[in-house]
Amino acid sequence: KDGGGGSYKALFEQERLKHRKLEQEHTTAMAKTDRRFQEEMRLRRQWKAKTAEYEAQILKLSQERDERDAAACSATECLEGGSAAMSTRELRHVQRKLHTALEKNRTLMDQAVDAKFEELAPSTCVVCQEAVAEMVLVPCGHQCLCEQDANELKCKGSGSGATKCPICRSVVECVVQARKV
Structure with missing residues (x-):
């Protein structure tokens, strides 16, 4: 009987050790998963911040474009109305500069929008x-x-x-x- 009881104790101890090992593996896996989840949350917060930054850039660029459009319209009005303050050559120079700036602005806006859509995909x-x-x-x-x-x-x-x-x-x-x- 004593030999049989000892084998039960040994079996019980083996099962207890297996259970403890499985618990440790589970705890380790849960810790890894939690770390990955925390990292994902950090990345999502960064993504939201970048999205807000891009939206602010788009708004700023849009406002700048509107201001340049208004200035271009004003320059065109001066050309058509024969302003005494600026010569036709000066007005055309200003108009070319505004046109170049508008094109650059549109390109930057397109790039910002493309980058945002790529991030959101x-x-x-x-x-x-x-x-x-x-x-x-x-x-x-x-x-x-x-x-x-x-x-x-x-x-x-x-x-x-x-x-x-x-x-x-x-x-x-x-x-x-x-x-x-």
Whole structure:
């Protein structure tokens, strides 16, 4: 009986150690996920700040363009009305400078708008290249799959062994849907 009780104690101790190891792995995975989430939140705050900055730039450039348009109209009126204060040559010079400045302003506005749209574009699924990538792989943290391809990845992994991330090839423990902020 004493030998049998000792083996139960040993089995119990082995199970307890396995459980403790699994708890530690889970805690580590949760800490990694939390760090990645915090990093994503930091990046989203930066993105919002950049968006506000671009919007302010667009507003400023738009106001400058409006001012230049008004000045160009004023110069045109002077040319047509025969202003005594400026010669026709001076007015045409001013008009060319204003036209050049307006073109530069439009180019800068187009670049700012293009940059903003590029930042706002969601990433696409690396498998189907069509749907929005909304599923995050744990523990690597890659947000690279749509829900349908993530489900297919889970199904393939359950039959053939370990499921791997299509980007870094690390083993995937679980797949979670990204939070929308």
